[in-house]
Amino acid sequence: MPDWIKDSLLESSGVFQKTADELPGEVQKISVKMAEAFKNGNKVMFCGNGGSAADSQHLATEFVVRLRSSLNRPALPGLALTTDTSMITACSNDYSFEDIFSRQIQALGKKGDILIGISTSGNSANIVKAFNECNKMGITNVLLSGKDGGLLKDIADYSLLVPSDNGMKIQEVHISLGHLLVEAVENILYKDKV
Numbered sequence: 001m002p003d004w005i006k007d008s009l010l011e012s013s014g015v016f017q018k019t020a021d022e023l024p025g026e027v028q029k030i031s032v033k034m035a036e037a038f039k040n041g042n043k044v045m046f047c048g049n050g051g052s053a054a055d056s057q058h059l060a061t062e063f064v065v066r067l068r069s070s071l072n073r074p075a076l077p078g079l080a081l082t083t084d085t086s087m088i089t090a091c092s093n094d095y096s097f098e099d100i101f102s103r104q105i106q107a108l109g110k111k112g113d114i115l116i117g118i119s120t121s122g123n124s125a126n127i128v129k130a131f132n133e134c135n136k137m138g139i140t141n142v143l144l145s146g147k148d149g150g151l152l153k154d155i156a157d158y159s160l161l162v163p164s165d166n167g168m169k170i171q172e173v174h175i176s177l178g179h180l181l182v183e184a185v186e187n188i189l190y191k192d193k194v
Helices: 003-022 024-039 051-064 085-094 097-108 125-137 150-154 167-189
Strands: 044-048 078-080 114-118 140-146 158-162
Touching: 003 167, 024 044, 024 114, 024 140, 024 158, 024 167, 044 051, 044 097, 044 125, 051 078, 051 114, 051 167, 085 097, 097 125, 114 125, 114 167, 125 140, 125 150, 140 150, 140 167, 150 158, 158 167
Parallel strands: 044 078, 044 114, 114 140, 140 158
Antiparallel strands: none
């Protein structure tokens, strides 16, 4: 095996270890908030760009379908704001790309909902605008990022910041943190079945 492949895997392992040391308490706190939202008839929305858009779709699906094949449970309202190409292109054309998420939040969001914004840098302008809209509407926002959390950290209600400066490694941990959030919510809501 080439040395760089082993080195990359070891770097990933180190980032996961630091994450395991630093973030479990915050993951639990956020999952409790998410479970409360579902109990109250609210939804969890996701947004991100590029690979983070794919993660948004992935995690929304885990709520609507299920995370574990061993747990049959009712569908939970998870929504990715990254999937409607007609809406995204119309909004980008008629307004701006910065509005693609905030516009959907105005239309679909309600007080008590939660938005999870996934931004490796923490500086995605369309997520900044989405978080500002959430703050106006009483929608809790959660940042999945890395490094120092960028601009979004200062406007987020909650943050899960992967302790790394390497975008690729941050993304690897984001999907694991997302799975942990879903698993924790399932454990809270369906503790008699897990």
